Amino acid sequence: MSRRSGILEFAVLGLLREAPMHGYELRKRLNTSLGIFRAFSYGTLYPCLKTLVANGWLIEEPGSAPEDALAASLAGRRAKIVYRLTAEGKEHFEELLSHTGPDAWEDEHFAARFAFFGQTEHDVRMRVLEGRRSRLEERLEKMRASLARTRERLDDYTLELQRHGMESVEREVRWLNELIESERAGRDQRSRPEGAARHDNDSGETGGLPRHGGSTRPDPSDDTAK
Amino acid sequence: MSRRSGILEFAVLGLLREAPMHGYELRKRLNTSLGIFRAFSYGTLYPCLKTLVANGWLIEEPGSAPEDALAASLAGRRAKIVYRLTAEGKEHFEELLSHTGPDAWEDEHFAARFAFFGQTEHDVRMRVLEGRRSRLEERLEKMRASLARTRERLDDYTLELQRHGMESVEREVRWLNELIESERAGRDQRSRPEGAARHDNDSGETGGLPRHGGSTRPDPSDDTAK
DNA sequence: AATTTCATGTAATTCGTTACATGATTCC
DNA sequence: GGAATCATGTAACGAATTACATGAAATT
DSSP: OOOOOSHHHHHHHHHHHHOOEEHHHHHHHHHTTSSOOOOOOHHHHHHHHHHHHHTTSEEEEEOSSTHHHHHHHSTTOOOOEEEEEOHHHHHHHHHHHHOOOGGGGSHHHHHHHHHTGGGSOHHHHHHHHHHHHHHHHHHHHHHHHHHHHHGGGSOHHHHHHHHHHHHHHHHHHHHHHHHHHHHHHHGGGGOOSTTOOOOOOSSSOOSSSOOOOGGGOOOSSOOOOO | OOOOOSHHHHHHHHHHHHOOEEHHHHHHHHHTTSSOOOOOOHHHHHHHHHHHHHTTSEEEEEOSSTHHHHHHHSTTOOOOEEEEEOHHHHHHHHHHHHOOOGGGGSHHHHHHHHHTGGGSOHHHHHHHHHHHHHHHHHHHHHHHHHHHHHGGGSOHHHHHHHHHHHHHHHHHHHHHHHHHHHHHHHGGGGOOSTTOOOOOOSSSOOSSSOOOOGGGOOOSSOOOOO
16 A cells, blocks of 8 residues: 655655654745746645654644634634644655665666755765766667667658667766766765755855756746646 | 547547548557657557547548458457547548637647648648747746746856756747748748658758768667567 | 567556645734 | 735646556567
């Protein structure tokens, strides 16, 4: 029972390591702050939270506003619930983080792990990055072989689609190479304790990750991305 | 009932336009020949084929080997079934191909459509490409805005993940720009009739699509991509 | 003779969404 | 006072997978 992809569970635990939160806020962070732009709905999230509580990894606390506790005790009022990670939950998350099973290299699993790299160590990061890379190289090899086999039978558009797909994977590999390199260069420098956030917002070389050009700099025209 | 994503249905109809096939072969082509490297399992494919037959878009024919018809009539022997597109099926596919609904710009829908671009016309191709591009530009805008809002709160890895994600989308837009340009240049030149395949395998400028460097050329070490 | 590939299907299960139902709080 | 956003949930449904069950044909 409960095979579950684990990504949601993993991400929830990881986010709650930083701070206790409402389900509502958790969902927002899941959809944005986390590098994965994948959307999770309440229909997925709330039941998941319940099972995490049942496993003892989270506890429910009355909402932060002082009147909530009172409110909840009255009539049919719905309580606002803040979820907090328990010690067991913390332990479990740490285990998931360093236990690099065979799915850990898949697209979304990898992205989820990567998003929490700040909470793990150099060794684990290297293992995950290298695992991911070799997984992608395998994929590339298959694509190459498959293309070689079917090349003549394909029309221009199908061919172009495959070419482009392979190129994307190749780029992904190059990205991993960069990451691995700067991981090697930076060594343990950025294994940060606890869910520490980034406070140095200015430009100085921060040590670990590769610096890129400004093409991705946020647009001044901000706001209301629905 | 049967809301179904439609991608599988669409792809099956498109592949069967070229030639009648067994479910088995269909699945293989779905996973490779088509630029989408997405895997479909039998558990998905066979039931889908049944409903397509029920809709009158396909008919089942006895397998190509002459003994199959006989074999099927005996005891509990399982028949080999070749699926062939009916006239109605052809019509339906054409409709799906040119009818660019709101999902048509989504990742997989787009890829599926693109894979069958050879079976449609310049106008439809332009509409799909431009729709896809503006969809991606919207996405990019949201990502930019979201990043601008949360930048300071994110740690280096999460930030890098987002940066990389945005860069991928930017690349995708550039690819579409190239395609749109060569589509404009080539005009109707390559609206090919029926499910025609590519027979000119040599290097001469074939007219429509952009030519790329050899980085994606198939590896001489071929074979057995499981 | 054994193994791989061809070939067709079903049942149980997983993961997730949409639509619905409800209500409090904050902003304008 | 009305709209947007905060906040929590459930029921029905959708799309697809995995594991199972079966067996024929081709290859080594």
